[in-house]
Amino acid sequence: MAVTKHSKQRDAIIDELCQRHDHPTAEELYLALKMKMPNLSLGTVYRNLNMLSDDGTIQKISVGGADHFDGNAGNHYHMLCSECKRLYDVAYPVLEDIEKNAVNFVDGKITSHMITFIGVCNGCLH
Amino acid sequence: MAVTKHSKQRDAIIDELCQRHDHPTAEELYLALKMKMPNLSLGTVYRNLNMLSDDGTIQKISVGGADHFDGNAGNHYHMLCSECKRLYDVAYPVLEDIEKNAVNFVDGKITSHMITFIGVCNGCLH
DNA sequence: ATAATAATAGTAACAATTATCATTATTGAT
DNA sequence: ATCAATAATGATAATTGTTACTATTATTAT
Numbered sequence: 001m002a003v004t005k006h007s008k009q010r011d012a013i014i015d016e017l018c019q020r021h022d023h024p025t026a027e028e029l030y031l032a033l034k035m036k037m038p039n040l041s042l043g044t045v046y047r048n049l050n051m052l053s054d055d056g057t058i059q060k061i062s063v064g065g066a067d068h069f070d071g072n073a074g075n076h077y078h079m080l081c082s083e084c085k086r087l088y089d090v091a092y093p094v095l096e097d098i099e100k101n102a103v104n105f106v107d108g109k110i111t112s113h114m115i116t117f118i119g120v121c122n123g124c125l126h
Numbered sequence: 127m128a129v130t131k132h133s134k135q136r137d138a139i140i141d142e143l144c145q146r147h148d149h150p151t152a153e154e155l156y157l158a159l160k161m162k163m164p165n166l167s168l169g170t171v172y173r174n175l176n177m178l179s180d181d182g183t184i185q186k187i188s189v190g191g192a193d194h195f196d197g198n199a200g201n202h203y204h205m206l207c208s209e210c211k212r213l214y215d216v217a218y219p220v221l222e223d224i225e226k227n228a229v230n231f232v233d234g235k236i237t238s239h240m241i242t243f244i245g246v247c248n249g250c251l252h
Numbered sequence: 253a254t255a256a257t258a259a260t261a262g263t264a265a266c267a268a269t270t271a272t273c274a275t276t277a278t279t280g281a282t
Numbered sequence: 283a284t285c286a287a288t289a290a291t292g293a294t295a296a297t298t299g300t301t302a303c304t305a306t307t308a309t310t311a312t
Contacts, residue, residue, distance in 0.1 A: 001289085003289095004278095004279090004288090004289065004290095005277080005278050005279065005288080005289050005290065006278080006290095007277070007278075007289085007290055007291075008277090009290080009291070010290085025268090026268085026269080027268085039291095039292070039293095040291090040292085041291065041292040041293065041294095042269095042292095042293095043269090043270080043271090043291080043292070043293080043294085044290080044291055044292070046268090046269065046270075047270085047290080047291085048290090050269095050270090060190070062188050062189055062190040063188055064186070064188040064193065065267090065268085066267085066268060066269090067190065067268085067269090077228075079228075079232050079234070079236070081234065082237070088232070088233070088234075090228060090231045090232055091231045092224075092227070092228050092231045098218075098241075099243065101218070102203075102205075102216060102218050102243055105216045105217045105218045106205050106214070106216055106243065106245065107214070107247060107248045108205070108207065108214075108245050108246050108247040108248045108249075108250070108251060109245050109246055109251065110205070110243045110244070110245040111208070111244055111245050111246070112243070112244045112245075113241060113242065113243045113244065114240075114241070114242045114244070115224075115239060115240070115241050116239065116240045116242075117225065117228055117232065117236045117238070117239045118236070118237055118238045118239065118240070119232065119234050119235050119236040119237050119238075120234050120235055120237070121233060121234040122233040122234045123234075124234070125234060125235065127258085129258095130257090130258065130259095130309095130310090131257080131258050131259065131308080131309050131310065132259090132309080133258085133259055133260075133308070133309075134308090135259080135260070136259085151299090152299085152300080153299080165260095165261065165262095166260090166261085167260065167261040167262065167263095168261095168262095168300095169260085169261075169262080169263085169300090169301080169302090170259080170260060170261070172299090172300060172301070173259085173260090173301085174259090176300095176301090191298090191299085192298085192299060192300090193299085193300090253312100254311105254312085255310100255311090255312085256309105256310085256311085256312100257308100257309085257310085257311105258307105258308085258309075258310090259306105259307080259308070259309085260305105260306080260307065260308080261304105261305095261306085261307095262303100262304095262305100262306105263302100263303085263304095264301105264302080264303075264304105265300100265301080265302070265303090266299100266300080266301070266302085267298100267299085267300080267301090268297100268298085268299080268300100269296105269297080269298075269299095270295105270296080270297070270298090271294100271295080271296070271297085272293100272294085272295075272296085273292105273293095273294095273295105274291105274292100274293095275290105275291080275292085275293105276289105276290080276291065276292095277288100277289085277290070277291080278287105278288090278289075278290085279286100279287085279288085279289090280285105280286095280287090280288105281284105281285090281286085281287100282283105282284080282285080282286095
């Protein structure tokens with residue numbers, strides 16, 4: 001089901017997600033928002049995050065364990081720290097041709113691509 | 127815990143996984159193997175798949191929903207069909223320099239990278 | 253053959269997510 | 283502004299995917 005009406009809760013979810021630069025899970029977002037909206041429901045957070053990522057307003061990222069969400073819907077890449085499991089943005093220039101080039105290696109059509117680097121973040125190295 | 131002894135079950139799991147070119151989930155693998163080993167346990171399949179992917183013998187791939195497993199541990203790329211959620215190999219040449227180049231955009235060290243194309247496979251297009 | 257111990261089957265527990273449903277909020281038309 | 287239609291919510295139950303537990307079985311080194 002697509003987004004039609006809007007609500008205080010949805011606005012707050014989008015707001016919080018766009019303000020932060022980490023890539024919170026639904027529960028992390030819920031806990032942060034619950035402080036300002038004490039009777040916010042976890043189901044509402046999940047429902048909205050799903051609708052918004054279906055819309056293409058935000059991104060859902062699956063890397064094992066709980067899904068992460070990213071308020072930046074534009075194509076960009078990520079790094080997953082294998083120690084702390086945090087997800088970081090990687091400002092590597094988007095490979096503009098990769099989808100076009102990949103067509104030769106795929107039986108079907110390509111709509112997008114994701115690149116995830118796996119490594120260890122500075123916080124976990126020190 | 128690392129793999130030390132070996133077992134009929136583990137051999138069958140590796141065998142089945144390497145024989146197929148799809149990227150089955152633990153449960154898909156379990157159902158296939160159960161026909162030949164009727165008292166195989168789902169927990170055994172999970173335990174072995176985890177030990178083997180920790181080892182680097184196989185790959186675990188998270189793209190939302192149940193994890194997929196790949197008997198080919200060498201670096202290569204995948205495509206996820208957004209319709210049927212099946213995962214395909216993509217024989218796109220590995221970008222040998224991308225990790226080295228990405229260092230400038232990351233606070234930490236990089237150990238590997240993954241590329242996943244999202245699209246619609248031929249089976250779902252027709 | 254035996255002892256040590258890793259691996260198993262079966263099941264319970266757990267974590268993440270989705271579904272349900274009665275109530276509340278938002279919207280567009282009057 | 284009021285009202286009807288309906289989308290969204292909160293609370294909770296249900297489901298799905300995965301891990302943990304434990305008694306038993308299989309594998310391995312001696």
